[in-house]
Amino acid sequence: MIEPQAPAPPGSAQSWDGRGGTGGDADSPVRLPVRQDTGRFLVLAGVFVCAACGLVYELELVALATYLMGDSVTQASVVLSVMVFAMGLGSLAAKRLRRHAAAGFGAVEATLALVGGCSAMALYAVFAWTGDWGGVWANGPxxxxxxxxLATGLLIGAEVPLLMELIQRIRRQDAGGAIADLSAADYVGALVGGLAFPFLLLPFLGQLTGALITGAVNAVVGGALVLGLFRQDLTRRARGLLVAANVCVLVILATAAVLVDDFERAARHAMYGPDVRVALQTDVQEVLLTGGRDGRPLNLFLDGRLRVSGRDELRYHEALVHPAMNGPHARVLVLGGGDGLAVREVLRHTGVHRVDVVELDAGVVRLARRDPALSALNAHALDDPRVRVTAADAFDWLRGAPATAYDVVVSDLPHPGITASTKLYSQEFYGLARRVLAPRGRLTVHGGAVASRPRDFWTVDATLRAAGLRTAAYRTRGRQAGFAAGPDRAPADTAHADRDWGFVLAARHVPAPRLDPSGPHPRTLTGATLAADARAAERTRVPGLPPSTLVHPRYAG
Structure with missing residues (x-):
């Protein structure tokens, strides 16, 4: 498959395919409408733009797949490995097009613009409208x-051999020098594309529009390079076909860009139902609210995960907060909990002097304060004068927090199996949380579903113990069918939705999950049910699990 070549003497004329001399059209210098140096510069500029577009396509697939399917490590690994493999295949396949390099490059760029530009929208559509089909199509997305x-990698891989042939047609140089020039333009373009995606395209245009505009840029640059510089290499028919192909691609991309808002609304309705009230992209994540009026329960989705269900959030938040409040609780720290619901339960206890909330997403906090339905659900807890909210990463904030400052720490964070949350369930994180606890302080942690993910849950317990804390586990049941409220991500399918939440109460002393006898009476929790839930959780214990650390996370995605 790979043809051996003898190295050319420096300065000798040698084509990219290794043949010396000037025989054949492919080896003849092409007539350009500009000077040779200008022509080479324009080809290298085209390499720069194509490389930037290619990396944007790659990052777009990783980002959207992570948002839709979770577990960023798995999605990035799949996209990168498949794409790099396909690039090798594309490079080999392009060898057959070198004698028609201009026409081949034009066709490759038009196809790449269409495939890369529409990939995000197609993937989102399949997930939205067919993601719950199950059966044979369960892994369709x-x-x-x-x-x-695979398709994007094949097309990107075909670019370099064709561009090498084109740049050698302008002015011959040794293959090593030509490769160095192309590689430099390619790598700098990749840098620009890699930086433009998170800092420009994603925040200002969004995932779908950003991909469509990138495709349009790709089509314009590829078509202009071939039709402008290498027009003489193309027959009249080839020029007509290339113009028609690029026009069709641009029309498709422009039409999709015009309709993208309507498409997103329809896709959201397909996934979340017709009652989407709020849909916004914060600096951290996508936030959606459904229901909350006309008697319909409120649901809060964060990046596609059902974070709060008005039908049963009370069970979750009462079980999370009240067992930890049995004891001194003047100073309380809530990690996460930007929806204000855990704070609501904390403030039901008398004797609370201060509550510090550390929430990564300030947009969620604003929504919890301003949305009528969500603020009513949290009883306007975040507006209480005793509550102070800080928008920060919980791990980073704990590193600078004062020691022994809190009687209670409530960890109301996303499921540990979500890659971005793994460090917030690590031994190092719990060591920082232990440092801010008062001598008789308690830490309560949501550990995910006990019944369906016992290894993850008991890994949380093992990690807390490794951080020097004593633990007591318990769970609560009673989720409404079809709902996956709380931080876990789960399908809305009733057969697969988790039906419990697991919690771990930790302290320097041996903790006991009990309710404060002088505290408020929870509406869904009693001392007897709490004791029974602790025994039920203990029966699921998985012994001998190692702790999870920053460098060796142990949670399943």
């Missing part, structure tokens, strides 16, 4: 992700 990664 993942198969489409692999297909787009």
């Amino acid at each position: 993942r198969c489409l992700l692999v297909a787009f990664s």
